[in-house]
Amino acid sequence: MSEPVRPEARSPRGFVDRRARDLVAERRILTAVSAVYERYGFEPLETGAFEYADALGKFLPDADRPNEGVFALQDDDEQWMALRYDLTAPLARFAAQNWETLPKPFRRYAFGPVWRNEKPGPGRFREFVQCDADTVGSARPEADAEIIAMAAEGLQAAGLPAGSAVLKINNRKLLNGLMAAAGVADDAQKLAVLRAVDKLDRLGPDGVRLLLGEGRLDESGAFTKGAGLNAAAAERVLAFTAAGVGGRSETLTKLADVVGGSAEGDAGLAELEAIDRALTGLGVGVDRAVIEPSVVRGLEYYTGPVFEAELLLQTTDEKGQPIRFGSVGGGGRYDDLVARFTGQPVPATGFSFGVSRLASALRAAGRDLAAEVRGPVVVIAFDQSRMADYFQVAGELRGAGVPAEVYLGASGMKAQMKYADRRLSPAAVIIGEDELAAGTVTIKDLDLGRELSSKVTDNAAWREQRPGQQTIARTEMVAAIRKILDARA
Amino acid sequence: MSEPVRPEARSPRGFVDRRARDLVAERRILTAVSAVYERYGFEPLETGAFEYADALGKFLPDADRPNEGVFALQDDDEQWMALRYDLTAPLARFAAQNWETLPKPFRRYAFGPVWRNEKPGPGRFREFVQCDADTVGSARPEADAEIIAMAAEGLQAAGLPAGSAVLKINNRKLLNGLMAAAGVADDAQKLAVLRAVDKLDRLGPDGVRLLLGEGRLDESGAFTKGAGLNAAAAERVLAFTAAGVGGRSETLTKLADVVGGSAEGDAGLAELEAIDRALTGLGVGVDRAVIEPSVVRGLEYYTGPVFEAELLLQTTDEKGQPIRFGSVGGGGRYDDLVARFTGQPVPATGFSFGVSRLASALRAAGRDLAAEVRGPVVVIAFDQSRMADYFQVAGELRGAGVPAEVYLGASGMKAQMKYADRRLSPAAVIIGEDELAAGTVTIKDLDLGRELSSKVTDNAAWREQRPGQQTIARTEMVAAIRKILDARA
Structure with a gap:
């Protein structure tokens, strides 16, 4: 050991060491959630850390350039491989590879680290643990309902008390129907509308109205160009986003008024109706799952129902100010991801949450699962x-x-x-x-x-x-x- | 999704998908072993997948060239980072980085994947799960004894019945004392002697005698050059390796005859005596831990006691032939690994086993922990x-x-x-x-x-x-x- 220069003891940026307290909390979450998922008939699956880059695809929300966002390297046979950035892309590869021999529909859950080659920041890591559950090979909305019910039960088992989190459900087909109804055909304009809708939580209806129209000047004086809808179309979009009040069937009735009539809108409504019925059969009331038309979800691979788990518990920041914790997980239907490999349409749906983020949510909600970690x-x-x-x-x-x-x-x-x-x-x-x-x-x-x-x-x-x-x-x-x-x- | 060329659904060589049966078996092992390690006062620790390449060092047994054996890539600040190839190097980095604030001695266990960029083959993967336990900051041989006792108990908890595995203990200092006694000063000759000793299991004393002397012609006609010892020195080495019969104190007495007198040999003997006493205090008899002078261990960073867990159960290969399964884990004392960072000597000792390998061992021994995995x-x-x-x-x-x-x-x-x-x-x-x-x-x-x-x-x-x-x-x-x-x- 005659190295002249001593290496510095530090880890790469965005990679953290986790000690007993964090690990005990995370393991308890994973144990509790796994038990729920297995009770729903989901089997565990673990794939390798690396996938060939072409198998991973380019579905990261913030990465338009090739290899951007992932850790990639060339194997000794010159092929590019990359560390998985989520657990969905590897599942799609696995399902395509083993399709003939799998029981269908194939239900699996998985947890493990994923890696994103992004700029690290406070609470933003380049390695974090996700926990996913997916059903591959069922086009039925009941498969979405099952995932939603299971997610709600899983979060509760992880330690979120009843009433502290809600699954918000929407449908991309409804959003597309809305676009048709509002006369939006251009992809860029569509994106601008979705982005405006996604800001409803933060800006309220008046702010979103500006973003749907000509644009909005924020307090700092910066101007965000709007989607350029006329007033009637903007009001239609706002009415759509405002429909998520009351029970699930009430919301569906309101939505039918706004987007009913377009073929895609009707298909989306029918799916949500089936989801609602199945959730009722599963005993999942509006206290645990609602239809919320303002939910968008970033990932572009979603094709139908999308869902988001939101923490309702009031939490406080370091200064003691009450804050909304926001989303602790989400998912949706992605019917084209397996077809990338096989050419055959293979419908799929799933839900994913970040384990550390859920642990933080629990801690913020005063439910520290590992407060009692003792020494020997x-x-x-x-x-x-x-x-x-x-x-x-x-x-x-x-x-x-x-x-x-x-x-x-x-x-x-x-x-x-x-x-x-x-x-x-x-x-x-x-x-x-x-x-x-x-x-x-x-x-x-x-x-x-x-x-x-x-x-x-x-x-x-x-x-x-x-x-x-x-x-x-x-x-x-x-x-x-x-x-x-x-x-x- | 308008990609003209469909990616092929396959994973990179040496990376495997693990399904319910394998995962259930591995999780049961990890749960059982973690419980034992925690009962010994070891806390869990997880470090990130990447370390800076300089922090990892070059301690892989089969890798002499830089970056050989690891998956390395350059971060956007031009620094080289690599996926960990074991859990010991990251622990050394962690201990050095947090030394001031850690309780000392620091006991931790860890499990997780490690990555080796090697040629994959049957049963040889480029990603596999290891489970380690280490004590950093104690130079006492009792710390080694504790690790040995815990490893024995852990393997038993994992499903290996009493009497089916044994921890074999040796000491690098004893080996060095033997070299001194046999007149070996040259590093290359020393390595040749160690390699010959390491083959005792396979070749028996006669084969090893040839390898210690001029060399050995095998059945295929290939000649392996020997270490070049004279007959007296070779017999001394063979007497050394043959001392591992009978109880631990009996073996120690025999070893004293062979290597006693050299300063390093005496130090090694004293450490083994203390280990023997502590093991006795811990109730670990010769059925679970023996002193076996032929144990060498590949990793060059070991500085004192080394240990190896060997499966004694008779297993059979695919053709029904009885085979020895061999080692299921090992470890030892590495007193210089933390000093690479700090310059200060920080003694450390640990034990590691491959989780899939242990699962295979259990399966080979007819103890399939997951045979009963049921559907819903x-x-x-x-x-x-x-x-x-x-x-x-x-x-x-x-x-x-x-x-x-x-x-x-x-x-x-x-x-x-x-x-x-x-x-x-x-x-x-x-x-x-x-x-x-x-x-x-x-x-x-x-x-x-x-x-x-x-x-x-x-x-x-x-x-x-x-x-x-x-x-x-x-x-x-x-x-x-x-x-x-x-x-x-």
Whole structure:
């Protein structure tokens, strides 16, 4: 190891190290959600990190240039491969590759990291974990309904209490019907309308009206060019976006007034009606899933129903200001993604959420799933010649299911106690010559110590009292430790 | 989607798709092992997939050229980054980066994919999942003992029955002492000796003797040049490798005869003695951990104790021939890896195993952890206008914890039953007009059907009997399905 220059210990920008607290929260989410998805008959699938670049396609919302947005490299056979940027493109490749031998429809869920070669920022990483569920090979709107119901149940199982999140459902076909009804045929104008609609949450109807017409001047003085609709067409679009009030059938009736009559609009309405019926059969009420015509979703590969999961819980930012957390996941129907490979239409629909984002949402909602991550019981290394005895004690605790370890550093008593405290250990076990001779152990309740130390200021009195310290028979050790653990459970 | 050329649906060589059976087995292993590691006080850690290339170092056993063996690419700031090839190098980077704020010693475990840009082959992938546990910041041999005990317990928890695997322990310092005793000073000669020793399993003492001396002619007529030791030195090396018989202390006594006296040999012996004592304290007998001087381990970063987990169970190859499965994991002490960054010596030790390899070992040993992966109950889509009712039935089953789904393809009854059978569904639920009117359901026991169909050959009789088919009150559905599930549990 004679390297003249030492490498700096740092990781590439946008890649983070995750420690116990984050991981425990994320694992709990994935375990709970997987159980729900499996109850719905979805099987797990994991594909490799790399796909050939041509198989991935160019469906990233913010990437128009080739290789933009992905981590790509050339294999030794000169072919370009890239790390997956989502779990949908690899599923489409997998389904196309194995179509003949799969049970159809094919239901699968997957979770794992995805990679985006973008500019990292606060809360914006280049690697993050997604969790997806998809049904490939069913064109039925009931397949969408099933995904929606499952997503709602999954989010609840992950820790979002009933009423704290809602699935908002829309249909691209309805949006297309609206465009037809509003006389929009040009793709650029269509995009401008969708972008305006997507800002309803932030700007309200008046702001969106400006963006649908000539354009809008914001507070900073910047002007955004509008979609150029005439007043009647703009009002029609606004009426469309305003239809998402009341129950699902009520919304559908209102929508029929706005977009009914165009072939695509009618097809979209029929799909939403079937979704509504299936959701009712599944017991998913309007408290968990609504039809919301202002939902657009960025990805261009969606072809029919689209859905978005929104957190309704009031959360606060660092300054204590109430904020809307917004979307924690979404999905929709993508009927052409498998056909890219096979040439045969293979309908598909799915839902995806970001695991860290959901964990943040839960934390913001005051539901920290990992707040109680504890350290092990620390057996103090009192006497170097007695290490084997200490190991025996630690083994005894582990045998009873209690996490435990022997201190293995080089420091003295005081530092060892500090170490135990730093690890949030519930207790320390101290065994000196006296204890060994008498067949006893001394147990220090560190939970109690932490609790009391915030109240007691007199050091001398503290040492006198030795709060939470007891010397007991070795045979009673496990029971005493259990009592300490249970007191803080 | 107007691409003129359709991409081929295939994944890059050496990257595999893993489906339910493999994933269920791997997840069970990881869950069981994580529980053991946490009981030992190890906290989970996940680092990003990429590290800067200089931080990774060049410690791959088969890679001497820069970037050989890894997937590397240049970031937009021109820095080279590479996907991690193991979990040890990222830990060293993490420990160096956070040393000041970590509790010391720092114990962590991690699992996740690693990537090696090598030639793929049968059972040899370019992406595979490793599971590691390491202690950073303790120079004590007891830290090695703890890792060894934990590895043994972890493998057992993963499904390897007691007595089916053994941890073999050696010490690089002992090997160095042996070299000194045998008069080997030259690095190339040392490497030749280690390589010869590493072949003891395959060639036996006579073959190794030739490789330690002038060289060996194999059956194919190829000649391997030997290490060039004189006869006395070769016998000393062979005596060393033969010392691993009997109990741990017996082996240590024999080893003292061969390498005792050299400073490094004595240091190595003292470490192994401390490991032996700690293992005894932890209740790890010679059935689970032995001292085996022929263990070498490929990675050059090991500096002290090294260990290897070997499967003892007899397994058979495809032709039914008995084979030795060999190593399922290994590790050792690497005291210089963190110092690469900090310049300060930071001792560390760890153990690693390949998750898929362990799953293969378990399968080869007849312990298929996922043999029982079942499909969901399938509710047959008998009447298109009744989908909401079917969803309600499926929801009822899920509510009772039974995986269930409504068939959502476009095919008729026969294909639907075939689909249910293909998914290894325990049962199908059929609800037609009669059932709806009467408040009943018809349940088909597919497990029983599969069992009987191997015995009955008369199709007409089969249809007549309708084995395992029953029409019962809807209120009794869940209980009846449970009965079918329990019968095959």
